Amino acid sequence: MEGLNIAMKVACDKGIFKGKKIPNNDSYVSHLFYADDALFVGEWGEENIKNLARILRCFHVASGLRVNFKKSRVLGIGVEHQEVTSLAEPLGCEPSRLPFSYLGVPMGANMKLKCHWTPVIEKFQSRLNVSLRSWKEQEGDFYGGDRSIEKKSIGYRGKRPYFQKKTLPGVWNNIAGVRGELEKIGIDLNDVISKKIGSGDDTMFWLDRWTGGNTLKTSFPDMYKLERHKHCKISDRLYDGRCNWNWKEIPTTMEQVREFHMLINGVNMFQLVAQSDRWVCNLSSDGVFHVNALRTQIDWRNMMPGEVSLKWTHEVPLKLNCFIWRAKLDRLPTARALTRRGIQLMSALCPYCELEEEDTAHALFRCPLASKVWEYVGHWCNIPHLQFQNAEKW
Numbered sequence: 001m002e003g004l005n006i007a008m009k010v011a012c013d014k015g016i017f018k019g020k021k022i023p024n025n026d027s028y029v030s031h032l033f034y035a036d037d038a039l040f041v042g043e044w045g046e047e048n049i050k051n052l053a054r055i056l057r058c059f060h061v062a063s064g065l066r067v068n069f070k071k072s073r074v075l076g077i078g079v080e081h082q083e084v085t086s087l088a089e090p091l092g093c094e095p096s097r098l099p100f101s102y103l104g105v106p107m108g109a110n111m112k113l114k115c116h117w118t119p120v121i122e123k124f125q126s127r128l129n130v131s132l133r134s135w136k137e138q139e140g141d142f143y144g145g146d147r148s149i150e151k152k153s154i155g156y157r158g159k160r161p162y163f164q165k166k167t168l169p170g171v172w173n174n175i176a177g178v179r180g181e182l183e184k185i186g187i188d189l190n191d192v193i194s195k196k197i198g199s200g201d202d203t204m205f206w207l208d209r210w211t212g213g214n215t216l217k218t219s220f221p222d223m224y225k226l227e228r229h230k231h232c233k234i235s236d237r238l239y240d241g242r243c244n245w246n247w248k249e250i251p252t253t254m255e256q257v258r259e260f261h262m263l264i265n266g267v268n269m270f271q272l273v274a275q276s277d278r279w280v281c282n283l284s285s286d287g288v289f290h291v292n293a294l295r296t297q298i299d300w301r302n303m304m305p306g307e308v309s310l311k312w313t314h315e316v317p318l319k320l321n322c323f324i325w326r327a328k329l330d331r332l333p334t335a336r337a338l339t340r341r342g343i344q345l346m347s348a349l350c351p352y353c354e355l356e357e358e359d360t361a362h363a364l365f366r367c368p369l370a371s372k373v374w375e376y377v378g379h380w381c382n383i384p385h386l387q388f389q390n391a392e393k394w
């Protein structure tokens with residue numbers, strides 16, 4: 001839509017489309033966009049409407065985004081309805097009249113009348129009911145749906161690693177939803193998001209991952225069996241630089257004693273500080289989750305081994321490096337690539353030799369014109385038989 005916005009501004013500047021002047025003001029309004037809804041405002045006239053249709057067609061060819069004229073409406077203010085119909089028909093649009101509905105709100109109606117506000121109020125009321133209901137449902141899910149157990153269980157349920165629960169609301173639900181997809185390309189969310197321990201009041205000693213790669217339950221299973229309170233917090237076990245154990249029975253066997261010493265060595269150097277525990281993202285230095293940091297990780301892992309080995313040459317301008325990179329990825333706007341994206345061309349053949357369909361390999365290497373260029377480059381650089389078949393061997 002940003003492309004269409006720019007196209008409309010240029011068209012207005014050049015006088016191709018005439019917007020409507022705002023009274024007592026020097027500015028003009030020509031278009032209003034909201035999401036994929038577009039409203040064009042202009043002077044009434046056959047030429048103006050036809051030019052608008054032409055701009056929309058150009059936008060379709062350039063971007064591949066088709067404007068559905070059948071769903072579009074033409075509306076004239078202070079114009080006979082018959083005239084509106086006669087201009088709307090050739091475009092394939094429906095003629096319309098005031099008041100019309102934009103984003104569910106009546107436009108052009110006399111808003112001093114109470115009856116015109118009724119649909120607006122009803123719409124808001126139904127939206128509010130839906131959000132209130134879904135909020136209540138999600139809250140029920142979060143606390144197990146039973147308010148009576150909420151008080152008992154909130155202590156630890158509210159603080160479990162959120163992304164392990166499938167019924168979570170909102171953004172955490174979305175994050176949990178892509179967990180499997182990320183694992184397929186080798187990104188473990190547990191490595192991306194981790195707990196930064198402050199006072200240890202919000203993190204479970206045995207069950208959360210807070211020191212090393214695993215939970216202490218996994219690393220020291222025998223000690224976990226002896227623990228009396230499995231869901232205890234870090235601050236319950238580490239206090240003032242000392243450990244505070246609460247065993248069902250004292251570790252006695254060789255294996256238990258060995259594990260016990262390893263556990264003490266692992267945790268007793270840990271210093272708690274007077275701030276709350278918080279989740280941090282390990283992909284960025286500031287610990288805040290940024291979508292582009294995760295995107296970079298995904299791109300990096302998705303790259304084929306051959307793509308990584310492109311050597312960036314500083315002796316040539318940056319745009320040449322980019323061009324070679326795009327050629328190797330087969331991302332040049334050749335006739336084949338444009339056709340694949342639904343752009344209609346007069347011919348997909350190479351415009352120079354008209355012997356083959358124009359793809360990257362033809363345009364840069366196989367075309368007789370390109371072969372000739374390579375031959376001259378070979379002479380110039382003193383390299384005999386300088387020929388390539390495709391971008392991979394380049």
Ligand SMILES: [Zn+2]
Binds near residue numbers: 352353366367
């Ligand atoms: Zn050619």
